[in-house]
Amino acid sequence: MQTENFIAYLVVFLRFLRRCSLSESHYIMLDSEIFLPKEDQWVMNLCILLLKEEKKSKPELARKAEHEGWSVWSLQGGLETLTDSMVDHLCNNGAEIKYDTKITSIELQGKKARIKMESGEEIETEQLISAIPAISLAPLLKKSHPGVSKILQDIKCVTVGLANFEYAGKDLLQMDAFGFLVPSSQDLSVLGVVFDTCSFPQGDKTILTVMYGGHRYQPTTPIELEEICKFSLSKTLGINEEPHRKSVQILKDCIPQYTVGHNGRVNAIDEIISKESLPIIVTGASYKGVSVNDCVLNGIRSAENLLAR
Numbered sequence: 137m138q139t140e141n142f143i144a145y146l147v148v149f150l151r152f153l154r155r156c157s158l159s160e161s162h163y164i165m166l167d168s169e170i171f172l173p174k175e176d177q178w179v180m181n182l183c184i185l186l187l188k189e190e191k192k193s194k195p196e197l198a199r200k201a202e203h204e205g206w207s208v209w210s211l212q213g214g215l216e217t218l219t220d221s222m223v224d225h226l227c228n229n230g231a232e233i234k235y236d237t238k239i240t241s242i243e244l245q246g247k248k249a250r251i252k253m254e255s256g257e258e259i260e261t262e263q264l265i266s267a268i269p270a271i272s273l274a275p276l277l278k279k280s281h282p283g284v285s286k287i288l289q290d291i292k293c294v295t296v297g298l299a300n301f302e303y304a305g306k307d308l309l310q311m312d313a314f315g316f317l318v319p320s321s322q323d324l325s326v327l328g329v330v331f332d333t334c335s336f337p338q339g340d341k342t343i344l345t346v347m348y349g350g351h352r353y354q355p356t357t358p359i360e361l362e363e364i365c366k367f368s369l370s371k372t373l374g375i376n377e378e379p380h381r382k383s384v385q386i387l388k389d390c391i392p393q394y395t396v397g398h399n400g401r402v403n404a405i406d407e408i409i410s411k412e413s414l415p416i417i418v419t420g421a422s423y424k425g426v427s428v429n430d431c432v433l434n435g436i437r438s439a440e441n442l443l444a445r
């Protein structure tokens with residue numbers, strides 16, 4: 137095989153690994169076999185072997201999700217069971233967790249980070265992973281690193297109004313779907329509606345989550361919010377009946393909103409930390425993805441980065 141061909145195939149292979157899911161890349165590669173000249177078949181065999189190895193190294197649950205084509209997941213008992221299990225695991229392995237402890241400043245001095253708490257307590261460490269929102273970290277670093285603080289300050293959070301409505305009967309909706317999102321061009325003030333019980337049935341009931349606000353947030357009260365959400369359900373889904381149970385909340389600055397230039401800001405923060413060997417790693421929803429999946433993945437990457445230092 138010619139060297140250029142080999143490099144081309146290798147590049148394509150690496151792209152597949154990064155861009156497609158395992159099953160997709162496997163499929164595409166098997167499919168493209170017909171285009172390969174006979175003498176190049178060994179590249180294909182090598183790729184398939186590597187894919188099989190990668191498959192073996194995946195956790196059982198990840199393989200199950202991939203095999204069954206999950207698009208969403210949830211946890212019985214709610215998402216808090218995830219953090220509860222993490223707490224159990226950490227505490228059983230000697231970690232100490234401080235609850236209800238507000239950090240008031242972080243000083244980065246050479247190879248050490250000094251963390252000050254509202255209680256007056258201080259901790260000095262050589263390795264600090266910050267998983268609080270960028271907008272909360274910015275003021276803590278203002279004194280010792282105004283440069284990083286200024287960039288962090290530009291990663292804003294937005295407020296979301298949230299209404300959970302539970303109705304009797306499971307046939308309220310005329311379609312079985314995940315839900316819908318509303319583009320800003322539409323004349324509706326809600327962001328979208330999730331049909332919770334379509335993805336995760338809970339007996340003879342229908343549960344809907346209506347989301348309002350984000351960067352389009354207009355100040356409102358919980359009572360007004362409930363009316364807005366009910367009006368939207370009536371207009372879009374024809375639901376006019378009263379829910380049996382409801383929860384309506386305004387969650388202030390609860391989720392980061394990535395604006396134009398976000399990746400540049402995140403790269404700039406990473407670059408400063410790396411160039412100046414600052415004893416801090418930033419992670420969480422403010423940087424490289426807001427979903428729980430993203431937060432888990434980036435948490436793992438942060439721990440790996442720290443170990444590689």
Ligand SMILES: Cc1cc2nc3c(=O)[nH]c(=O)nc-3n(C[C@H](O)[C@H](O)[C@H](O)COP(=O)(O)OP(=O)(O)OC[C@H]3O[C@@H](n4cnc5c(N)ncnc54)[C@H](O)[C@@H]3O)c2cc1C
Binds near residue numbers: 237298420
């Ligand atoms: C309404 C809503 C619906 C969502 N739905 C989904 C969904 O369906 N699927 C999905 O994948 N994701 C969803 N998300 C996104 C996802 O839940 C969040 O982005 C993710 O949980 C954020 O995790 P985090 O640990 O980065 O931040 P957070 O959970 O916000 O944790 C940050 C923590 O830092 C603490 N903190 C802040 N400042 C300080 C300080 N000075 N000192 C000490 N502690 C401090 C805070 O108290 C908080 O506990 C949703 C988010 C919202 C708001």
